[in-house]
Amino acid sequence: MQPLPKELLIEASGGDIGAFEKIYRATSDYVYTIALKVTGNRADAEEVAQDVFLKVFRKLGKFRFESSFTTWLYRITVNNAINASRKSTRRRSGQVEFNDNIEVADGRDRTREAIEKEQNEARVRSMLETLNPDQRACIVLREIEGMRYEEIAEVLQVNLNTVRSRLRRARETLCSRAQQERSIQ
Numbered sequence: 001m002q003p004l005p006k007e008l009l010i011e012a013s014g015g016d017i018g019a020f021e022k023i024y025r026a027t028s029d030y031v032y033t034i035a036l037k038v039t040g041n042r043a044d045a046e047e048v049a050q051d052v053f054l055k056v057f058r059k060l061g062k063f064r065f066e067s068s069f070t071t072w073l074y075r076i077t078v079n080n081a082i083n084a085s086r087k088s089t090r091r092r093s094g095q096v097e098f099n100d101n102i103e104v105a106d107g108r109d110r111t112r113e114a115i116e117k118e119q120n121e122a123r124v125r126s127m128l129e130t131l132n133p134d135q136r137a138c139i140v141l142r143e144i145e146g147m148r149y150e151e152i153a154e155v156l157q158v159n160l161n162t163v164r165s166r167l168r169r170a171r172e173t174l175c176s177r178a179q180q181e182r183s184i185q
Helices: 006-013 017-039 042-062 069-092 112-129 133-144 149-156 160-184
Strands: none
Touching (some): 006 042, 017 042, 017 069, 042 069, 069 133, 112 160, 149 160
8 A cells, every 4th residue: 555645644634525535545445455354254344444434534633643644544454353353253153154255156257267266365264264363463464464573563552572472373273274174185
């Protein structure tokens, strides 16, 4: 995501709806993508994205530019996504899980590469779902978004050692899951 001009942020914080709309257009796909990767669910990701932009709109006037806007937006997005993921997990406990990501593919319309890509993405989502929300957030920010440990700690507002610990546990869980899948095949 490209850094936004400070002037645009100041205009939006002053109530300029047009400026806020520019911020939304520049960041909405990114916010949704982060939310989707953390929650693993499209409906939850859409809800998180809406909540994030409501919070940004309400709190932008209090943003003090002590950290970058991107870091602030990450923090809001990840925290909301973690909370949504926890709520979703509680809601789903005891229920039969239905995977709405399974689609019937028409062989004439899809190429082999597209199908393989979709299967790989589904596998990644499935593996990420085995992690608890805190570990999932860390792994997404580190391995998918490419953030440094220090940035992750700042975004999540946790100690650097907590980030390291969560990443280590997440990687161990993912490796164990991958080994289990290989032994089944």
